[in-house]
Amino acid sequence: MTHRRGFLGLAAGAGLALSAGLARAAAPAAIPELKPLTGGVVPISPAERRERIARAQTLMRAQGVSALLIEPGSAMIYFCGVRWSRSERLTACVIPVDGDVLIVTPHFEEPSVRETLAVPAEVRVWQEDENPLEVVAGWLKDKKLASGVVGVEETVRYFIVDALQKALPSATVRNSAAVTRGVRMIKTEHELALMQTAADITIAAYRYTYPRIQAGMTRGDINDLMTAATHALGGEAEFNLILLGEASAYPHGSGKPQMVREGEVVLMDCGCVVEGYQSDISRTFVFGAPSAAQRKVWDEVHRGQEIAFAAAKLGAPAGAVDDAVRGWYESLGYGPRYKLPGLSHRTGHGIGLDGHEPVNLVHGEATKLAPGMCFSNEPGIYIPGQFGVRLEDCFHMTEVGPRYFSEPPPSLDKPFG
Numbered sequence: 533m534t535h536r537r538g539f540l541g542l543a544a545g546a547g548l549a550l551s552a553g554l555a556r557a558a559a560p561a562a563i564p565e566l567k568p569l570t571g572g573v574v575p576i577s578p579a580e581r582r583e584r585i586a587r588a589q590t591l592m593r594a595q596g597v598s599a600l601l602i603e604p605g606s607a608m609i610y611f612c613g614v615r616w617s618r619s620e621r622l623t624a625c626v627i628p629v630d631g632d633v634l635i636v637t638p639h640f641e642e643p644s645v646r647e648t649l650a651v652p653a654e655v656r657v658w659q660e661d662e663n664p665l666e667v668v669a670g671w672l673k674d675k676k677l678a679s680g681v682v683g684v685e686e687t688v689r690y691f692i693v694d695a696l697q698k699a700l701p702s703a704t705v706r707n708s709a710a711v712t713r714g715v716r717m718i719k720t721e722h723e724l725a726l727m728q729t730a731a732d733i734t735i736a737a738y739r740y741t742y743p744r745i746q747a748g749m750t751r752g753d754i755n756d757l758m759t760a761a762t763h764a765l766g767g768e769a770e771f772n773l774i775l776l777g778e779a780s781a782y783p784h785g786s787g788k789p790q791m792v793r794e795g796e797v798v799l800m801d802c803g804c805v806v807e808g809y810q811s812d813i814s815r816t817f818v819f820g821a822p823s824a825a826q827r828k829v830w831d832e833v834h835r836g837q838e839i840a841f842a843a844a845k846l847g848a849p850a851g852a853v854d855d856a857v858r859g860w861y862e863s864l865g866y867g868p869r870y871k872l873p874g875l876s877h878r879t880g881h882g883i884g885l886d887g888h889e890p891v892n893l894v895h896g897e898a899t900k901l902a903p904g905m906c907f908s909n910e911p912g913i914y915i916p917g918q919f920g921v922r923l924e925d926c927f928h929m930t931e932v933g934p935r936y937f938s939e940p941p942p943s944l945d946k947p948f949g
Contacts, residue, residue, distance in 0.1 A: 572729075612635070632653055635655045723809060755774055843855075850892065880892065
């Protein structure tokens with residue numbers, strides 16, 4: 533999914549490599565007062581990935597899906613461990629309803645793809661003058677799965693879906709997001725622990741960066757501070773969206789030159805990655821003395837976060853969280869609905885291996901909240917031409933209700949506690 537932070541080009545790393553397809557971690561920066569928080573981190577094991585495949589196969593049987601095709605990206609990492617990038621040359625994973633998976637890749641890429649393959653799999657290669665979907669079709673025919681329902685993960689590109697259907701005229705090819713979502717939306721304790729570490733790193737990086745912000749600094753200056761701190765703390769910097777002054781009124785920013793000025797808003801939306809799992813935390817403060825209007829809006833957004841958290845009840849539809857916040861903002865005279873000034877975007881999104889995952893906390897979303905689901909809580913108020921305020925902390929659903937990965941700030945004067 534396209535990240536909102538890419539708009540300003542301040543992402544510190546995308547997690548997937550470019551032409552070679554191999555992930556590379558950035559070297560940590562040396563900041564003597566910061567120590568890595570990742571000493572106890574345990575990577576996802578091959579056994580955990582096999583268990584994920586088994587859970588997917590259970591859903592496939594229930595939904596009548598014979599096989600599921602996945603392209604490189606977070607879903608392939610999630611199930612198989614393979615870290616690769618998408619190009620016109622297909623590399624794919626196929627999960628059958630029973631048994632081990634198939635990896636299809638160009639013949640010259642096979643050794644590289646095997647470097648991160650973390651589950652038992654058959655690997656079939658294709659040559660430059662061959663159709664890779666014919667290789668997929670041949671394997672499905674060998675497994676007697678070619679006449680059933682072949683699902684595709686929801687982000688698979690259309691030219692692949694089209695070629696798959698032509699290679700398997702007797703099969704029904706359909707979107708099987710219900711399978712991948714059904715597994716990935718429910719995080720395990722291990723996944724939650726990795727996300728907690730990522731959140732801890734981002735908060736610590738904020739606390740390092742905040743007192744070092746000075747008048748005249750640019751977005752890039754603040755980004756450099758935040759990135760260096762994140763690396764020193766053991767995280768992989770994923771994105772830093774910095775909005776200064778009037779730009780804070782536009783949720784994903786402005787391309788106009790910006791700098792830190794006395795009495796103006798600083799909005800920071802930052803996150804990092806630990807073993808692939810992401811944090812996403814936003815803070816808004818004023819450089820210098822805040823105005824009465826800035827303080828009023830900050831307090832309203834702070835209350836909006838509290839209302840959203842209280843509305844996140846087990847069994848409630850995800851959309852009810854958004855409705856609760858929007859009702860509060862409309863009572864203050866904002867909106868109505870998604871109109872400005874007010875909360876112009878959904879209250880939150882799912883999060884995990886991707887910064888934005890299904891499902892969203894948005895009006896009309898009927899998916900019921902269940903233990904293991906993870907969301908951002910980020911109701912903002914944006915006043916075009918003036919300023920905006922966004923506070924964002926992620927939470928996960930437990931057996932007794934929501935629990936934060938990072939605690940919301942207590943006040944405008946103490947934006948990091």
